[in-house]
Amino acid sequence: MDPYAMTTGVLRNPDFLRFLSSHVANELGANISRVALPLVAVLVLHAGPTEVGLLSALQTTALLLIGLPAGVWVDRMRRRRVLMVSDLARFLLLGSIPVAAELGVLTIEMMFLVALLVGAAQVFNDVADRTYLPDLITTGQLADANSKLEVVRSSGSLSGPAIGGALVQLLGASRTLVATALGALASVLVLSRIKAPDKPPAAAEPTPLIRGIREGLAHVWQDSLMRTFVITSAAMNLFVSAVLGQSVLFLADEVMLTPGLIGVLLMSGGIGGLMGGLTGGWLSRKYGTARMTWLAVTVGSPFGLLLPMTEPDWRAVFFAITSIGLSWSSVLLNVGQVTYRQTVTPEHVLGRVNASVRFMTWGMMPLGALLGGLVAQQIGVRQALWVFMGGRLLAFLPLLFSPLPRMRDFGEVQARS
Numbered sequence: 001m002d003p004y005a006m007t008t009g010v011l012r013n014p015d016f017l018r019f020l021s022s023h024v025a026n027e028l029g030a031n032i033s034r035v036a037l038p039l040v041a042v043l044v045l046h047a048g049p050t051e052v053g054l055l056s057a058l059q060t061t062a063l064l065l066i067g068l069p070a071g072v073w074v075d076r077m078r079r080r081r082v083l084m085v086s087d088l089a090r091f092l093l094l095g096s097i098p099v100a101a102e103l104g105v106l107t108i109e110m111m112f113l114v115a116l117l118v119g120a121a122q123v124f125n126d127v128a129d130r131t132y133l134p135d136l137i138t139t140g141q142l143a144d145a146n147s148k149l150e151v152v153r154s155s156g157s158l159s160g161p162a163i164g165g166a167l168v169q170l171l172g173a174s175r176t177l178v179a180t181a182l183g184a185l186a187s188v189l190v191l192s193r194i195k196a197p198d199k200p201p202a203a204a205e206p207t208p209l210i211r212g213i214r215e216g217l218a219h220v221w222q223d224s225l226m227r228t229f230v231i232t233s234a235a236m237n238l239f240v241s242a243v244l245g246q247s248v249l250f251l252a253d254e255v256m257l258t259p260g261l262i263g264v265l266l267m268s269g270g271i272g273g274l275m276g277g278l279t280g281g282w283l284s285r286k287y288g289t290a291r292m293t294w295l296a297v298t299v300g301s302p303f304g305l306l307l308p309m310t311e312p313d314w315r316a317v318f319f320a321i322t323s324i325g326l327s328w329s330s331v332l333l334n335v336g337q338v339t340y341r342q343t344v345t346p347e348h349v350l351g352r353v354n355a356s357v358r359f360m361t362w363g364m365m366p367l368g369a370l371l372g373g374l375v376a377q378q379i380g381v382r383q384a385l386w387v388f389m390g391g392r393l394l395a396f397l398p399l400l401f402s403p404l405p406r407m408r409d410f411g412e413v414q415a416r417s
Contacts, residue, residue, distance in 0.1 A: 010141040010148065015194045019136055022187040023152045026087065026125075029183020031160020032167065032176065033094065037115070039173040044101055045108050055108075055115050062119035063362055070123050071355025072212030075348060079132035080191055080198040086125040087187045093118050095181035101174035126358065131351045134342045135199055139411060142342050143289045146335045147280030154273030154331065201348070216352025219345065220360075226344075226353075228402040229337040232297075233361040235395035236333075240326070241368025242375070242388045243307070250381045251319065255312050265319045272324035276331025283332070284339075288408035293336025297396040300329020304389040308382055326392070340410045 010016050041047035041055055074082055093114050100106035137145055167176040207215065221227050251262045276296070283292040303325030306318040337357075345353045376384040399405070 010137055010145045013137060013141075015136050015196045016145060018190050018194050019133070020148060020152065022083070022087075022190040023149055024156075025183040025186040025190065027152055027156030028160050028163070029180040030122075031156045032164035032183075033180040034160070035164030036168055036173055036176040036180065037097075037111075039168055040097060040101070040106075040177065041108060041111055043173045044106065045111070047108055051108055055111060057366075058112055058115040059119045060362075060366070061116060062123050063359065066120060066123055067355055067359035067363075068213045068216070069209060069355075070127050071216050071352035072207060072209055074124065074127045074131060074351035074355070075212065076201050076206045077128075078198040078200060079128045079135065079351075080194060082124055082128035083132060084188050084191050086121040086128070087184045087191070089121040090118055090125075091181045091184040091188070093121070094177050094184065097177050098174040098181075106174070127351055127355045130338060130342070130354045134347075134350070136194070136196055139343055143284035143292070143335060143339045143410075144281035146338050146342075147277050147284070149277075150280060150331045150335055151274060151277030154270055154277050154327075158267065158270035158274065212352055213356075215349060216356040219349055219353050220356045223344070225403050226337075226341060226357075228398050228404070229340070230357055230360050231398050232395055233333070233337065233357075234364045236330070236392055237361055238364040238368040238371070239388045239392040239395060240330075241365040242372030243385055243392075245369040245372040246376050246381050246384060247319075249376075250385060251310070254381050255310055255316065257312060257316060261316065265316070265323070268320040269323040269327040272327030272329075273331045275324070276328040276335070279328075280332050280335045284335070289336060289339050289410045290404055290407035293333055293340075294399065294404055296329045296332030296336070297399060300325050300332075301393050301396050303329075304392045307389055308385040322389075336410075343410045 037059075038052050038055060041052055045051075047055070097106065097111065097114060100110060133145060133149075134142065164176060167179060171178075219226075220230060247266065248262065251257050251265065257265070280292065283295065287295065303322050307322035310316055310319040341353060341357065342350070372384060372388065375387060379387075
């Protein structure tokens with residue numbers, strides 16, 4: 001590691017700035033595509049609700065199919081190369097849609113295939129991304145760097161859909177995907193300019209696939225704090241996904257708000273995420289990475305109880321307060337647990353550990369969405385929100401019995417070898 005990088009802020013590290021710039025290009029493009037891709041299906045191919053739903057599901061199916069093996073494969077490869085190849089794949093795949101539309105050969109089956117393959121490329125990108133960051137900066141800079149990456153992600157979720165909608169209005173749905181494809185290509189070009197060597201795999205010999213998956217899962221489960229983080233995050237994702245799946249129905253049918261106001265309220269979570277990214281670095285420096293994580297979860301979780309009290313008067317603000325508070329809390333929890341993993345996990349197994357955590361925590365999201373619908377059907381939407389927000393509040397309790405409350409910084413744990 002360059003001694004200069006050890007004595008200065010993370011934004012003074014030119015390689016980290018290039019890495020951050022690649023995220024700006026990718027996040028903006030990805031959030032534009034969330035608007036443009038379903039609109040291509042609807043406006044160009046006249047797809048129905050079932051086809052649009054399947055298109056959306058296929059974008060995350062790859063996580064369940066290859067989420068665990070991807071960690072083993074990433075540990076066998078150079079991380080920056082994985083990032084560049086996955087970005088290049090997304091450039092070619094997304095770019096094929098506007099080309100096919102212009103030639104008049106675009107079909108819904110082609111869009112299904114592209115959505116599945118883009119999701120697979122994203123799985124590799126996500127695993128390699130969190131595994132590569134410790135190669136660029138010092139351990140003491142990880143919390144600050146992860147906070148800045150969360151700022152980029154939250155900013156993209158706020159601005160991307162609005163920009164996407166404007167581009168669809170101006171250029172048309174299929175041509176808007178050119179912007180998404182170019183974002184992936186820009187990321188490739190920026191990553192290619194990173195000066196730090198792209199380290200070879202840490203392990204001398206490749207680990208067999210099944211054994212590699214078992215090792216990643218075992219490493220997560222044998223570390224008491226990492227295990228608790230996974231249990232807490234999985235529970236939170238389960239309950240929040242159940243709420244998100246019913247939010248539009250709740251605001252439209254129960255609270256009876258206008259579509260414009262619903263749109264504003266649904267954007268408020270992005271504001272909380274942006275606040276979390278902006279405050280994460282400062283809080284970790286002032287209170288320590290472990291205390292920052294504990295503070296975020298304990299302070300943010302009670303905000304969830306305001307959401308079911310949303311009404312069509314001044315109490316409509318309760319939904320926004322909940323979204324901002326929980327998003328702020330979730331981003332800081334994410335910064336904390338990612339920093340912990342990057343600090344204590346041996347380099348040769350980090351890809352598998354990141355993939356295992358992502359599989360176990362994100363895998364709860366589709367289950368939560370399904371559970372939310374089933375419970376709301378039985379007891380009513382508002383009552384279901386009380387149940388799930390209560391569950392979200394209790395989800396952090398396992399952290400009470402973990403080493404986290406007794407720690408100040410994750411650096412107190414043995415350093416990453």
